[in-house]
Amino acid sequence: MVHEPKPYSFVPFGGGTRRCIGFALATLELQVLVIRLAQRARWRLERPVTRPRGIATATPAGGVPITVL
Numbered sequence: 001m002v003h004e005p006k007p008y009s010f011v012p013f014g015g016g017t018r019r020c021i022g023f024a025l026a027t028l029e030l031q032v033l034v035i036r037l038a039q040r041a042r043w044r045l046e047r048p049v050t051r052p053r054g055i056a057t058a059t060p061a062g063g064v065p066i067t068v069l
């Protein structure tokens, strides 16, 4: 099950004009970290059928839940 956070309950990079300038790099780094960890672990997909969300840059609707075995 995917839980969406309430608005403004998770603001790790701050906001407004002083918002973290490195947020895109940091987000990419964390995505690479998760991918590299997943490559080393044994895991299974919890929802084999994934539907896209968005048009120009599609992402999996509801994420891609896995269970690490």
Ligand code: HEM
Residues within 6 Å of the ligand: 012, 013, 014, 015, 016, 017, 018, 019, 020, 021, 022, 023, 025, 026
């Ligand atoms: C998980 C990683 C990171 C977190 C959680 C984070 C978080 C933050 C936060 C909370 C602020 C203050 C925003 C505000 O005052 O409203 C900030 C500012 C800043 N961050 Fe990051 N940051 C991260 C990574 C990075 C990276 C990778 C870079 C550069 C490559 C970077 C560069 C900066 C700079 C230059 C500021 C000052 C911006 C300003 O005052 O205008 N940060 N960051």
